[in-house]
Amino acid sequence: MESTAALALPRVRAFWDQARRNIVLILVTVFLLFLILVPLIRLLFSSFQRGHPAIPEGWTLQNYVAAYSLPIFYEAFGTTVLISAVGTFITLVIAVLFAWLIERTDMPLRNLAWTLILIPMAIPGVLFALGWALLLAPKTGVINVLLRGALDLVGIHLDQGPVSIYSLGGLIFLDGLRGVSTLFLMVVGAFRMMDPSLEEAARVAKANARGTFFQVTLPALLPAILTAGMYSFISSMDSFEAPLAVGLPAGIFVLATLIYFTARLQAPVDYGLSAVYGVTFMFILIFLLIGYRRAVRYSERFSTITGKGFRPRVISVGKWRYAALGLFVFYFLLTVAAPFAILLWASLLPSYRSPSFEALSFVSPANYLEAFSRPHLLSVASNTLILMAIAATATTVLALFVSWIVVRTKLRGRSLLDGMMFLPHSIPGIVIALAMIMAYLSPPLRYLGIYGSLWIVAMGLIVSYIAFGTRLMNSAIVQIQKELEEAAYVCGATSTRTLLAITLPLLFPAFAAGWIWVAVHSLRAFSIPLMLASKKNEVFSVLLWQYWSDGDVPMAATLGVMLVIVLIPLTLVMRRFIVKVSGQQD
């Protein structure tokens, strides 16, 4: 009795001391938890409610019964899984192949390829899909026109096709190409860091180059490759842009577009049903993500990858070097050059027509001049920049405070807090947006009046990027030796003074990196701004989509080209910063 009381007392006191000293941190935490949890809880409620979320008509299980008895739900689910599985397989093969070619072989121009392979990250998914829609539309698609011309020569006459992007195959194709850059970055480190003695041992044991690759290199890297594959599968499940641009016109639904359709397009919209889809989708992904985290931990434990600084031996692939380079050029053509070229072409014409010599006479920069003279467009551009600044600043500052608590204080429940910040990572953007709609459309939050404003979009983006922000800040703060801060205390500094004079300057690189990352992603963001769009808060990517759906292809292309031109340098700078902060070598 007595001893427990004696133990408990200093603990209680220490807790209060901490709380008093960290009042700012606690307020920040409460705010973030509010931002994340309230919409999700609201979404869960809505899935059990009849009627509009603002005027619920009582509790019901009807939404679930309805959702789970609709064939379209199972169809969409099946399609999502199919696209993700096949797409991931394609992505993985391409990414591993290029990681090996660029990192380990004597393929020509490897350093250039290292940079070029990152460029697709700068092209928003929706533009990539639109570019390919122009290339492979059944009637007007450039490639189809060319193919039909060729088939004509051998006596086959077609009115359209032979290929259509508006199909399941088209979706898989787009998904397969889409994530290569990210996966490349995930596996290339493993290729670089792999202990070369493993391969050397195989060579000494009389294995030839190919045998070594398939029997030693690949199996040794398998854990890294499989976790990258799982990651890719999860992000394909999330994917919204291509399914919207080329899936919906063909009547092919995935879960993300089904939610968008139910909550925003169909008439009348059905909030209850969309909430059920959202909740289901969220739980599927949380489940997948838990599996992913397990797998990562498992593969880290068995990793054959060492931290040694030397670079494994470069393997000579002889005359295949040029084939390898050709393959890379082809890949670059598919992911960047062709879609960008066709968008550029479309942006230079008054109305869309396929590239040809006679069309060349219509080419002019008129659309660009026109774009800058539309007042609406200027307000959208300023919306986009404001959104970018708010989201980037708020996310990094909030992440700094929370990570500080998680890493440096001894407050109770700090690891739970860390988990909470990671939670949104497993929630699809479309579900976050849906949850925000439900929360801010219904009382009491409705009286804040932020529904339909830029603020709600900013909040949605903060929620979806806070996981990355806190990961980055956690590792940055851990890297700052605790003793550097303690030395300041011992020198007579208060904790506020220490935070300002020591911690903040040391964290600056991480801060800048996080800021740019969020800025780039908010410029590109599509699903959340679209889902939450109103007349007042439109941003660039949403407006672009608006033009496209209204059939104004040249204007959509013009905006797209401008967006890509801003994004390419930003993306490359971002990569630099992240590499520097996370301590990887380039």
Added chain:
Amino acid sequence: MRIQVKELTKTFEAMDGIVRALKGLSFEVKPGEFYTLLGPSGCGKSTTLRCVAGLERPDSGEISIGDQVVASANAFAPPNERPIGMVFQSYAIWPHMTVFKNVAFPLKQGKTGLSKAEMKERVMEALALVKMDELVDRPAPYLSGGQQQRVALARALVSKPQVLLLDEPLSNLDAKLREELRVELKELVQRVGITTLYVTHDQVEALAMSDRIAVMLNGGILQEARPKELYLAPASKFVAQFIGQVNFFEGRIAEHSDEGWGLVETSQGQLRCPLPAGIPKGATVLVTVRPESLHTSQNGESGDGNVLEGRVEKTIFLGDFIDCQVLVGSQLVRAKLPPTSDVGPGERLFLRFSPQACVVLPIRTAD
């Protein structure tokens, strides 16, 4: 200024349960004294020092610096309210500042009321003390390990604290530099006349620098003594082993004279030793002899000393001495022989040592 630590306890919650890092630790450092906490890794030295600095809050116990009680059941002064300077094991030199800014930092905290010129003067004074005044404007990342150590010391001393706390300040340096700085540090601290609490796991460092040493194990102090006393009269087997090398012979007391001498019957023969008071005849004891107290001898005559007979197992030439391992009965005995001596493996020889070189330790169940 005096440092007094009374009944200090501290527990940590680690991943795998509770770690009792300090279990009722008490000691006192006199004004101007160089006091060292010495012990193996994980014994709680750093934790003690960090409690004195205010970086950890003790669970119970009391710490006072001078007349100020800085930690007790109902008072706790944070580090910035304690009259201390501290050097960390990693030096913790702030990489985004120059040498000057690092050292000036303590002078800018609170209300020191110093003018710019005075501040500069104080910084230069502190840097001159550690012979770093040439490098004032160098950015911290361009300093070598030894230079960082000096800057850290200047930073700890610049605000003229009453107490200096040092946590293994030399352990990150290479052997040669460590020896140099050991002497320099000791002289500097003496010159400034500051009370110093020093933490190390290196016994040579502790012996060379300290006025007094406390040997710690498992969160408690085993023995507290001056360096010479600690070496010559260790109070327990652990202390004897930790401070230098030692041979042990287990035996029973066979004879017990009134003048404090006696004979101990061991499996290597009878040994004449000084006996501490209060050990009865027949008790089991441990006779400890340092390797450098053993000398070779041509014959087995004991005279008034002790003699062991054995066969040389192995010799290792180490420059300033030969580490000679001799099998006596079934026990391996180590002797430090002069580098000129000419013994080889397989040879039989006699090892002679004087009774004064022996320390007899009662065997407690704890050992």
